[in-house]
Amino acid sequence: MKTEQKQWVHAVVASYGLNIHEWHPLPSYYKKAAVFRVATNRGTFALKPFAGRKERLAQVSARLQRLDKCGFHHVPRWITTPKGERWVSHNGQLYYLSEWIDGAELGNTPLHYEELGEVLAKLHRVSADTAAASGSSLRKINRFLQQHRVFAQSLPVLRKNKGEIGKWYRQHGERCKSLANQAWRSFGDARVKQLLSKEKPALIHGDVTRPNVILNESGLYLLDWEFVSEGSTYYEVAKTLANVTHFHTANMRAFLRGYEKHRPLTPEERLLIGAFFRLPREAWYVAQAIRQGKKPAMFEIMKRSWPGRIAAIAWLDRWASLDS
Template sequence: MAHRTLKTRYRLLARRYGLQIKRIIPCHSLYKRNAAYRTITDRGDFLLKPFCRSLLLGRRTPKQQIERISSHIRTLKESGYPHLPKWLTTSSGRYWTSYRGQPYYLTEWIKGRGLQNDVQDYDNLGKALAGLHNVTPNSRLPMSCFTLQEAAVLKRQDALFRRQLVRFKRRGRWFRMHGAECIALADEAWRIMETPEVQRLLLMEHEHPALIHGDVTFPNVIIRPDRLFLIDWDRVRMGSIYQEVARTLLNTTLFEPRLMEALLRGYEQFKPLRPEERLLISALFRLPREAWSSAKRIALGRSRNVSRLVTRTWGRRLNAVVWMEGWAGAASPEGTGINEEGEPSAM
């Protein structure tokens, strides 16, 4: 009975887009079963997705959030952004519809492959990300210093970790071995962010608002022979491009410098970064977020040990931090890469 009710619901929703459903296939995400549905219709295959309210988009209702997302999608479409799947409109011209208060949207089905261990894939991902960050939204918030807001949240997470670390050191081998490294990584990140040039950048961020995807991860990158697509735009919003670049490096490159270099090279082909912007990205990258997250899960009783992601990648992560320091320093005569004459400087 429940299955029959779902089929009736999706057929009704599809008719609002002028489609007739032949078959529906559930799609699972990293976080949720049946997160979306591959909808096979008389006009081809599409992705039908229920929209869930996100705290990242503020305290708005689901309807208000999907309206704001639709506005951003329209902006991207009007700008000619090529890495966005086509969003279908209903007979009334809207990008979304609802069933008993639950918003839904429909996009083209993107068939392709995922990111591979190939520098060209990451070069293309960097270009796609830079193209997005070059799109100026139609509306501007009066106080949109997004990176400062993100930094405040990160500092609270760091402070919580430091309080928990005293207890974890007594019973956790990993925290005894690497807790001090976590503290040192965070201390250096905060020091970088407090330098005058980075502070000026943060305070002037509101003059250059930009859209971010909000969740660039392996499952949300699909590559077709003709182009790369970013999918799952449920978190698109105005936000910190520096945080997004750092998180994309953390989420997709497996801490491999050659892939990191390819992504950043592709990004700077479309959006060159000033020395202080490189410093800020390197600072955000070095924060040990996964260790913070593991400590929180242990404290809440959701896990007994540090996650495998942390234990297996910690050495590579530290090496990647060193590589990022060189990348950021090479952009500035005051850094650790090159001097004003372009010659190597002392490390």
């Protein structure tokens, strides 16, 4: 496997007119070799296999070029081949090469979260290249409503599960339903419904997690843009809060403070973000894994973080009601 990897890594990098000095595969949450750090005669780069079709990669590339033209520079620069191509194909697999960003991951310093909030707000201010109405948040809400209904129907069976999983759902299953029902009431608020009807299309990163945030003396960079799309900025804010802050209110406060420096939020926007945040998505995903006969890998994380999540929901409710 190592020999085979060496052959295609050298072949792909040679397509960019570069000579490799050394290279190392690096893992992600999901893959043993998600990206390759390659040192060459012209510097160090990140080589990434793309898991998708050429049309999708072309769309990602076009959106990143749009961000660059709009002055958003918190993205690793893609390298082009001598022919000006932004990606290459080798043995049926697509690859792209970008600059390697050295730096540190998010710490537990509120200033880091404030900077992340600023960067995400700058991204969300870049509109998608279309004048059509978005509807992104409404589509998310409808999808989550279906997940909630399936979860509610399966809850009696989950409670009968032996061991820690069944015990957890017996203790917290009704709370999960209550949290979702409170979110549906917020989504149905007249002000929120009007906001949703006028939502403008905007670009989102799609996967803001701690490993995808790097800080150095040049600023903050977001990595792994393969999920960049037109989407719900409100859901991305809520999801980012859940993904990166460890549910620490100081980090959440700093992130939102940074975000509102560049994109101030109205009372109904705050209410919408709070509603997305309170949805018990982790409980739904664990339940789905059980229904599918899979190992619910997220369960232990959910169990440990649940008290902090409940406290964070209460804090965000107070934040959302400040200007209501």
